[in-house]
Amino acid sequence: MKKFIFLLSICAMLFGVPSAYAQYGYGDTVSTAVTVSPGFGYGTLLQGGEADIFVFKNNTAQPVTTTANLQSPADVNYNYWVEVHNPSGSVTFLYPWDNGIGGLDSIQITVGPGSKAYFIVSDTGTLSSTSYSFWLN
Numbered sequence: 001m002k003k004f005i006f007l008l009s010i011c012a013m014l015f016g017v018p019s020a021y022a023q024y025g026y027g028d029t030v031s032t033a034v035t036v037s038p039g040f041g042y043g044t045l046l047q048g049g050e051a052d053i054f055v056f057k058n059n060t061a062q063p064v065t066t067t068a069n070l071q072s073p074a075d076v077n078y079n080y081w082v083e084v085h086n087p088s089g090s091v092t093f094l095y096p097w098d099n100g101i102g103g104l105d106s107i108q109i110t111v112g113p114g115s116k117a118y119f120i121v122s123d124t125g126t127l128s129s130t131s132y133s134f135w136l137n
Contacts, residue, residue, distance in 0.1 A: 027052050033118060038066045041135020046078060048127055054119040054134060058111040065110045066136045068119055073130035074102040080121040080134070082107065087114040 027034040033055035034042065046052060058064045072078040082094040096107035111117045121134060 027054070029053065030055075030118060036119070036134070036136050038064070038136045041069070041133060043131045043133045045129070045131050046121065046123055046127060048123075051120050051122040052134075054121070056111060056117045056119075056136060058113055058115050058117075061113050063110050063112050065108065067106055067108045068096070068117075069133075069135050069137065070096070070105045070119075070121060071133040072100075072102055072105070073128035073132055075130065076126045076128040077101045077103065077124050078121055078132050079105065079124055080119050082109055083118045083120070084109065084111060085116045085118065086112060 028050050030053060033053040036042070036054045036056055038056075042054070044052065056064075056066065068080070068082060070078060070080050077098070077100050079098055080096065082096075084092040084094070086092070094107055094109060096105045099105050109117060119134065121132070
């Protein structure tokens with residue numbers, strides 16, 4: 001029974017159960033960005049007047065290629081952009097294709113050694129009471 005409850009909890013986290021990240025002040029700035037890595041992500045609510053910021057830090061000596069995915073709730077369109085901050089101080093901006101209300105927006109990126117990729121999720125004027133999902137694969 002404990003195994004079943006544990007598996008149910010894991011599935012709930014992967015498929016959009018609101019998390020602690022839907023609170024003001026956490027994941028709302030670059031300094032409080034929520035760390036993500038390939039194979040992992042979050043389901044959370046977006047609150048008015050804020051953006052949710054996730055970060056992938058490449059601490060390896062090799063470039064890492066990953067795909068960033070944002071699944072908007074069925075009733076709204078959320079968007080995101082990517083800022084890749086390189087050790088030299090340069091910043092590259094990337095914008096995935098917008099697939100509209102309830103759509104899946106994805107973009108493949110390569111993050112160089114020592115670089116950080118920030119993913120900034122924002123609304124397009126309308127909020128949902130349903131969570132969105134963001135993950136890397």
